[in-house]
Amino acid sequence: MAMRLSWLILFALGWCLASGPSAEAAEGRVVKVLPQFLDKEGRHALTPSLYDRDAYQALLRKTPSKRSALRFAVEWKAKTPESEALKLRVEMRGVAKADLPKPATLETEVHQRGHWFSHWAYLTLPEADYGKLGEVTAWRVTLWDGDELLSEQKSFMW
Numbered sequence: 001m002a003m004r005l006s007w008l009i010l011f012a013l014g015w016c017l018a019s020g021p022s023a024e025a026a027e028g029r030v031v032k033v034l035p036q037f038l039d040k041e042g043r044h045a046l047t048p049s050l051y052d053r054d055a056y057q058a059l060l061r062k063t064p065s066k067r068s069a070l071r072f073a074v075e076w077k078a079k080t081p082e083s084e085a086l087k088l089r090v091e092m093r094g095v096a097k098a099d100l101p102k103p104a105t106l107e108t109e110v111h112q113r114g115h116w117f118s119h120w121a122y123l124t125l126p127e128a129d130y131g132k133l134g135e136v137t138a139w140r141v142t143l144w145d146g147d148e149l150l151s152e153q154k155s156f157m158w
Helices: 002-018 050-062 127-133
Strands: 027-039 067-079 085-095 102-111 119-125 135-145 148-154
Touching: 027 050, 027 135, 067 085, 067 127, 067 135, 085 119, 102 119, 102 127, 119 127
Parallel strands: 027 148
Antiparallel strands: 027 067, 067 119, 085 102, 085 135, 135 148
């Protein structure tokens, strides 16, 4: 009986050491991207209701004079150590009046907090840059671990 117990303990210890922390590559993905217009007061909605948010976004889409900026709400998830920094990048193409497509890029550093849930990051194109870019015709959101692309999500026109 003691011999069997010692073999079981030795096996469990070996298994724990073999499956312990390793230098695996980070995993991550961009779950959802919500491009949102902001009004002159910096709001994307008038109330917390999702229905009201969608209605207000439709109003802002129809009346460009009420817009001040463009914000990308990005839901992302990753399996990395909490201390490791990842990078979210938003690339956009816009068309100003009678010009060629103009590119714009936003970046932010994000940190994983826990492995079970996703996180939201908000990247805003400032009012001055939004005016220069014109209407956004295509976008791409990428999640990076250093120079390694972990995930991307892009619009239909990208």
